Amino acid sequence: MLELLAVILFFSYIFYLRNYADLRTISEKEEAAFSNGIELFLNNQFDEAYQYFDSKVKTKPKSSIAYLYRGLSQKGKNNRPEAFYDIKTAVSLDDDVYKAHLELAKMYLEEQDVESALPAFSKAISKAQETSPEPYHWRGKAHQEMNMLAEAQADFDSERRILAQISNEKNRSSTVKTPFFDKKLIVSSAMVLFTSALVVAVIKNAESIHFPYFVAVVSAICLGFVEPHKGWLLALLQCFLIVTGYFLLTDPPQNTAVRELENFCLYGSLVLTFVASFLGGFMKRALHMQ
Structure with a gap:
């Protein structure tokens, strides 16, 4: 009986850690799992990145992150219609991924479709929850395109505020050591x-x-x-x-x-x-x- 109890406790604990103790969202876990492909994209190796994420889309057709980075790779290859399709699909698969909303809004802005870009930027800001200054920066640019200078200035002020917060947190974490x-x-x-x-x-x-x-x-x-x-x-x-x-x-x-x-x-x-x-x-x- 003790042996059975020990086995049940051990594997229950592993199952808990593997499936419930990790509080990251599915997309956050996928982003960490796809780090090799993301690194290819960041290094401007768009052909290799596209092949990597194309294979991920085929094996995980419900993956918002796979579609997002396949679309960004297509954009890097200047295949804009395909990029639009993939990024829109990424948004539809997981509405909480702020990067997908941001990249979709940037593509609208590049196409001079500012009226479509602004709500997409606002959605990215909402989903980012003050963790990234980038959506504010790009919405500020969109406001400038529409000559909405007061709104643009407010966005750029928010961008600077978040950058200052991130800098302060980094400084604080570098000086405060976690006790043993x-x-x-x-x-x-x-x-x-x-x-x-x-x-x-x-x-x-x-x-x-x-x-x-x-x-x-x-x-x-x-x-x-x-x-x-x-x-x-x-x-x-x-x-x-x-x-x-x-x-x-x-x-x-x-x-x-x-x-x-x-x-x-x-x-x-x-x-x-x-x-x-x-x-x-x-x-x-x-x-x-x-």
Whole structure:
């Protein structure tokens, strides 16, 4: 029963991290996953970028980001009708991607269709939620095209305000260091109390070395998932608590064979705790990169 519970807890935790703990939107995840193709586009390798995103569109026909960057690649190749189609499709697939609204508005502006460009720029501003100065910059240009100078000045003022905010945040983040013993690490340390008690309980009730080793590995992998960069500290704490709990809170077995079995389980679990915590951290970082 304990083995089944440990397996369920471990895989439930991985499923949670993979599907629910990541608060990014689908398009934000896709943008991170398509970083190689985006880099091709940013380097003006439009043919290669088009081939990359054309293949993504075929495999993921509902991907707003794939259509957006295929359209931008087409624009770089001066295939404007195809670019218009792809960028409009990107907007229709995910109305919350401000970059898609922005690029569509820029194409309207380049075609001198300012009346269509302005609402698209406003939509980009709304979806960007004050995180990017670029939509304000381009809407200001559109207002200038229509000789709406007061509105243009207001947009350029907003652009400067957001740029100043971004600069201040960068300066603040470069000067303020995250403390090593943060709240997350303290909460994770509390979890180690449970996992250590579980390992000790399994060692005392084990009929072979396999189940204690399995529980030690699973618990340490979870620690690595929780703290991929500080898992070694949690592993060290778990080893300390396992040894302390075993020798101070349990009675030594009188039977020599049982004592030897528990020793094998105890010291083997300590070694596996360190190995598995690094494995858990590696798996967490690998999932985060996908």
